[in-house]
Amino acid sequence: MIAVFKREFKALFTSPIAYFVWALLFFFAGLYFYSYNILGGQTDLSGVFGILHTISLLLVVPILTMRLFSEERRNRTDQALFTAPVSLTGVVLGKFFAAFLVFALGVAIIFVLAVVIAMFGATPAWASIIGNYVGILLLSGNLIAAGLFFSTLTESQFISALLTFAFSFVLLLFDSLASLFSEVAWLKTAIEFLSVNTRYQEFAAGAISYGNVIFFLSMQALFLFLSVRVLDSRKWQ
């Protein structure tokens, strides 16, 4: 697992992907920081986190995860991985943590913005910032797991990215779906339960609840498990 993790992490930086992902994160964080906090004179970073949340879902994660398994399969390098004495779970986890670390480092650097606010003597809303951080890491972890799963399904990086994008898009629309089905009680409850937005907003408000943490972690585990199953099933085709 560690060998795969190390290779993948390095590969994300030898390709433009890690830089591109970081550039997206920094650009949007900087833009919103400038307009909300500097021009608007606020100490509240929720505008920055709001946009990070949206672009992570729609752009960053699909780009970050599109090549994870698609590229291996296209170049037949998966034959080295799957004939080595390593478990599939090890390979999947190695790749997952590499992609997750690239993302986490990117958002960690954005912490500078909170430090900047603190330097000017204002007290940032720490509870909300920490909540946002936990929320965005859990949510994107969940999405990276989903993106990794989609990349096991196809040799094409483009299709892999597109599937992840579509999945994220549906997640963003979930809340409005809930109101659409408001008369069917059980469906509404189900949609509300699955809505990552509602859960994310609780983190953003500074409330870290076990229920939400467990929800996101188990969704991650589910997608990673499905990835292992897909890769394993390919042997039997």
Place this chain on the structure above:
Amino acid sequence: MIQVKNLTKNYGSHVAVDDISFSIAEGEIIGFLGPNGAGKSTTMNMLTGYLSATAGEIVIDGHDVLNEPNEAKASIGYLPELPPLYMDMTVREYLNFMYDLKKCKLPRAKHIAEICRIVKIEGVYERLIKNLSKGYRQRVGIAQALIGNPPVLILDEPTVGLDPMQIIEIRTLIKTLGRHHTVILSSHILPEVEAVCDRLIIINHGQIVADATPKQLSEEYSASRHLTVRVAGGEQAVVELVSKVPGVKKVSVLGEKEPGSVDLLIEQADDADVRAELFARLAARNWPILSLRSSERTLEEIFMSLIHQPTTKKNGGVSV
């Protein structure tokens, strides 16, 4: 070292490998031979655990591939048809990655340096794999298979796409490796396996059609006594004359390979030697013999006849 029993692989309704069994002793170099699409790569992918068998059993160095996959995989160095190289890595990075991936315990620097020396890639050690020629990529692929010093090496068409010089080098390399490893090597080129292998397993339509040493094969299949003769003369008249020579069982025309001559394949009766009489009679008519050779069929011809015969036998085919 390797036991394969009743191995079968179906892709949907297509049977890629059909109930094959063989076993390979330690230190043997086995040539896995067959036309494209015969099931060679599928078999190799099953041996290495990349694909799972539909039915059957594979035991590598005492480890069942299904029940102890990691132990079995650790005993195998595998070079797939397309070497599994990461183009964005240097040779050094790649070999170190494979070393980690295979959880190799041998002293790292020394082991990798030795492998590089064996496959002669020291000169490109710091170069990006992307920028290497096909021959060097193939060597890096072999180097990767050698990491961890596995007792079994499985090489899928190791010389495909290389130039003649490189082919000879890789063959010599495989022969050297055969001293310390059990090697299975696949190919659809016969002279290649003939030059390198102790034993040939010929596979066609997913079934084993022959399993023997190159020598056994040529003895078995060229037992019937044939002569090929080229005579300068008219086809019909020559055939007529030759078939009257005592001891000739059958004459078939192979066509005009040189202007004004005809090539004949002569089948002799079991204890007859028709050559002297043939010469005398043709000389009397002033039809010179341009060439005369006893046609021991080359392995190439045997191979062609084996893979073109309909495979009706269910289990194993010819075993010599």
